[in-house]
Amino acid sequence: MTPLHAHTREEPFTDPGELPVIDWLDKSLIDIDPAYQRGLDRPRVAKILRGFEWASFGAIVVAPAGDGRYHCTDGQHRLEAAKQHPMVSVVPAIIVAVSGAKAEAANFIALNRDRKNISALDRYWAELAAEDEDALTISQVVNRAGVTIQRYATIDYKPGQTVAVSALRALVDTRGVIRARQVLEVLAKADLAPIKGEHIRACELLMTDDEFREDVEPEALTEAMAGDDEQMGIDAKAFAKTHRMPAARALASVWFRKSRKKRKAA
Known part of the structure; x- marks a missing residue:
């Protein structure tokens, strides 16, 4: 019986790429690129803001945008809530090694394509x-x-x-x-x-x-x-x-x- 974790030659492992960096970033340095991001759901932001807690915030995903700034590719509603919160100055972020609007958009699609929201x-x-x-x-x-x-x-x-x-x-x-x-x-x-x-x-x-x-x-x-x-x-x-x-x-x-x-x- 083949173990569940076994991998065959016909199904090779993909290269996971460069390791991302995990860091706390100044919220004012993170932007949203409207070229691929969805419009903000204001009621959703307000709900996150009302119940803002680090225990449920998680890490957003960002890509370097040059000049020390970043584009958020996942977590824009949490980011906006953090920007509106007067007691929050930095946010936890996973910094992925992608560059340019095309690569950022591809990263956005990859993060959301197979995501299953809670029922x-x-x-x-x-x-x-x-x-x-x-x-x-x-x-x-x-x-x-x-x-x-x-x-x-x-x-x-x-x-x-x-x-x-x-x-x-x-x-x-x-x-x-x-x-x-x-x-x-x-x-x-x-x-x-x-x-x-x-x-x-x-x-x-x-x-x-x-x-x-x-x-x-x-x-x-x-x-x-x-x-x-x-x-x-x-x-x-x-x-x-x-x-x-x-x-x-x-x-x-x-x-x-x-x-x-x-x-x-x-």
């Missing part, structure tokens, strides 16, 4: 472990509603399980804990497996929008959701295409029609 699900579990207040609130709401957030996405869900953390976060932020729990209780009782983001948004719409909420009874809505979720998804997609509306609103319309029929039958 909303991974972020939630990390925040929960860190006892973040918002994550703890979400956990409390879903638990009380009878919903379970899974650690990983899978193909074998059980009723009441979900990985739709972004939709859950938006629901709690927008509607508050009490209303969010009421929405999730309706979904949990329908035995959906899993509870998807569009399920959460559709149920929220039916229970809060003026167009629907006066005519929606939670019990009838739960009963309308139960059944062939795949077929209802197909019906919702067709409805969305015909009426040119978002998928969640189309699903809400399908559920609303079913819940009204069940009320009339009762």
